[in-house]
Amino acid sequence: xxxxxxxxxxxxxxxxxxxxxxxxxxxxxxxxxxxxxxxxxxxxxxxxxxxxxxxxxxxxxxxxxxxxxxxxxxxxxxxxxxxxxxxxxxxxxxxxxxxxxxxxxxxxxxx
Amino acid sequence: xxxxxxxxxxxxxxxxxxxxxxxxxxxxxxxxxxxxxxxxxxxxxxxxxxxxxxxxxxxxxxxxxxxxxxxxxxxxxxxxxxxxxxxxxxxxxxxxxxxxxxxxxxxxxxxxxxx
Numbered sequence: 221x222x223x224x225x226x227x228x229x230x231x232x233x234x235x236x237x238x239x240x241x242x243x244x245x246x247x248x249x250x251x252x253x254x255x256x257x258x259x260x261x262x263x264x265x266x267x268x269x270x271x272x273x274x275x276x277x278x279x280x281x282x283x284x285x286x287x288x289x290x291x292x293x294x295x296x297x298x299x300x301x302x303x304x305x306x307x308x309x310x311x312x313x314x315x316x317x318x319x320x321x322x323x324x325x326x327x328x329x330x331x
Numbered sequence: 332x333x334x335x336x337x338x339x340x341x342x343x344x345x346x347x348x349x350x351x352x353x354x355x356x357x358x359x360x361x362x363x364x365x366x367x368x369x370x371x372x373x374x375x376x377x378x379x380x381x382x383x384x385x386x387x388x389x390x391x392x393x394x395x396x397x398x399x400x401x402x403x404x405x406x407x408x409x410x411x412x413x414x415x416x417x418x419x420x421x422x423x424x425x426x427x428x429x430x431x432x433x434x435x436x437x438x439x440x441x442x443x444x445x446x
Contacts, residue, residue, distance in 0.1 A: 224373065253435070263421060263437035306374070321373030 243307030337438025
């Protein structure tokens with residue numbers, strides 16, 4: 221079973237700061253997802269990556285397959301970015317649906 | 332489009348009671364799944380379905396039943412609720428198998444407390 225570690229677990233920053241959230245996994249994957257869980261509980265899919273880099277607005281996601289590592293960056297952070305960010309990986313040999321989820325990074329952006 | 336509609340949003344059950352969490356999607360997605368989210372743990376797969384009439388167990392299936400009679404609906408049944416089933420439950424759907432290569436859509440979650 222793939223082990224997925226996210227860091228940091230908790231992050232508090234000031235509005236406008238550049239934010240980086242990290243995700244490391246232990247075995248080969250076919251895809252990695254970044255999800256955002258709002259304070260009200262709803263979950264939204266942000267990115268799906270299998271290589272390289274993707275950008276959507278102020279959010280940038282990168283993945284390094286060789287190093288088994290992905291990062292989610294938020295530029296010009298805003299209080300509305302406050303949420304839990306979850307990394308999920310699809311292992312190449314995983315059972316059931318092959319997905320393993322990280323425990324999440326709780327981000328608070330203060331005005 | 333409503334996306335994924337999950338009901339109820341909150342529920343309190345007594346130990347031993349049964350209930351059904353409803354999940355419906357209007358995107359004609361083949362793949363649907365149920366997860367539970369517990370404090371300090373990642374989402375864990377309960378059951379999933381790759382199409383109408385096909386279901387399979389995930390990582391933590393005990394105490395739960397599912398059925399998939401239509402593409403749209405994927406209800407989760409708690410047969411005899413236990414305090415260990417206190418959790419937040421999410422239904423998800425996607426067009427691709429196991430949403431490895433496509434976006435997943437989630438319901439709003441059900442916060443279940445078993446007393």
